[in-house]
Amino acid sequence: MRYFILGVTEARDATGGVLPLGGARLRALLAVLALRPGRAVPVGELVDGVWGADPPYDAGAALQALVGRLRRVLGKEAVDSDPGGYRLAAGPDDVDLYVFEKLAREGAAQLEADDPRAAARTLREALALWRGTALVDLPGGDHGVRPEAQRLAALQHRIEADLRCGVTHSLVPELKELTATRPYDEPFHALLIRALRAQGRQADALAAYERTRRTLADGLGVDPGPELVALQGQLLTATGPGPPPGGATGPAAPAAPAAPAGNIRPRLTSFVGRERELAVIRADLDRSRLVTLTGPGGSGKTRLAEESAPPDAWLVELAPLDHESALPGAVLSALGLRETHLSTRDDRTSAQDNPTARLVDHLARRPMLLILDNCEHVIGAAAALAETLLTRCPGLRVLATSREPLGVPGEAVRPVEPL
Structure with missing residues (x-):
């Protein structure tokens, strides 16, 4: 049996079929039990998780009846009675939330070990487990706060992994949507600026920084953090100084001779098979x-x-x-x-x-x-x-x-x- 609480609560049998849980209270009871798989949950916590601030007069009896209904759906052996509570006969690997957390940790470790391709695969597998708002069937609105923070961290790591792999074609639209829905989330703004820069869109990256600066100033009265400020500095350094504000006010200065832009010679042969190394080296140059x-x-x-x-x-x-x-x-x-520089004896130390x-x-x-x-x-x-x-x-x-x-x-x- 597998249990799913990253979205509307579900139970699925060994063939993947969804079992008919019925009403909201039955789903809430299963969600509370699945949060502590294999461990006894006290009656008081189960009552709070099912009815919130409005429990029935005889809450113990009502809970017992609800457990009986859940057993008829899942099977009698799926929910055990323990002194003072009930226990779901399952382990963490049977609950999608804990499978997600395990994969998210694994993907973060792969990214830390500089294996962005493996990290991207693992983190995509983790994020695919989400079907909606976590623990949405529990009363109150704060039960899913911690899982949602974990989801956002995993999403940030997955985008970072894609950037290191040089996969930018789909990142900019995704990050634009993320920054529109989360306007004060600086890490996602930084990722958007980096993705634009990776595509060679320096001007767009600077414009994205300026929009972020205004959003933070207007909405929170704060300046961008160190990561965003460092990115702006890198972009300004890369683009160089622009024309003087307000245009020229005097006669045009003679144009300086154009300096040659690099001396890397075009190769006559193609270069294949080392895309990962190229992406990693370019990411290194971004950081060092x-x-x-x-x-x-x-x-x-x-x-x-x-x-x-x-x-x-x-x-x-x-x-x-x-x-x-x-x-x-x-x-x-x-x-x-x-x-050739001709110098006199006096200026040879110049x-x-x-x-x-x-x-x-x-x-x-x-x-x-x-x-x-x-x-x-x-x-x-x-x-x-x-x-x-x-x-x-x-x-x-x-x-x-x-x-x-x-x-x-x-x-x-x-x-x-x-x-």
Whole structure:
């Protein structure tokens, strides 16, 4: 026998057939018993659960009669008499609420273990058990509050899992509906903004943030929380400054030469079979400003890095370097900033002669993803340069490939398995 209380209370036999419970009080009695499967429920709690604040004059006798009716539907052995109460002959695995809780915990653990595909499957299975409002047959309106909070947490985890898997085509409409019905639920607003950003819709993501800010201010008189504020900062960094408010007020300034947008070369071959790794790396880059792909030579780290990066990323190939001191200059060359500079003896200590200072000056003013490829033989210099640039250039992110981690604070290390 299986019992269902995530919606109108139901009992189903071994073949899945729904048994005719009849009236609301019989359903309420079964719901109270199913909340404590296999354990005795005192008569007083059963009376409260069935009649609420309006019990009958002889509540004990009325309850006994109701239990008799329930036994005729479920079978005599389904409800046992215990001293001072009654017990449903069932276990947690026979009640949908406890099956849901078990699956929700399992899915959250899979997500924590960075297995979003498994988490999404498990959490969908958990959420499919819901058929309506939990414990809707019990008198009063607060019995389903805790299960509903658990459902929303599982739903949030499932959407997070889909985002990490790169499944965004259906998320935006779903999240728009969720945020419309739950206007003060900041985690769902944050997920909507992230889903829009994942689709490359930066302007829509900023507009969603602004709507959320106004909703919170108008309805609650509060500002957005840290997660939303951090997302807005990332979006503003990614989009860069806009035109001055109110338009130009003087003669137009000469247009600056357009800087080349990235140096990732188009590949002539397709890239298949590593969709999970791509989704995970992109999620890592959303959470950390330094991500290092580690693994043995030939495991495909470089190609994964290039495929994970946006088209405007810059790749620096470090394999040809024969000395660590050449690394800052190699980055300058990759960015197209290496130029002939004639200096006198007096100005050789200027910033123009310091490649790291020139990099900081260039990168501090713009958002960018920098790929440092094959760091292992210049690992010390790569770590030092990455830490310096990340500390002084707030819009910079670094994706490194190496046979070993860089060891920089805040680094997210992603091992790459051999093909």
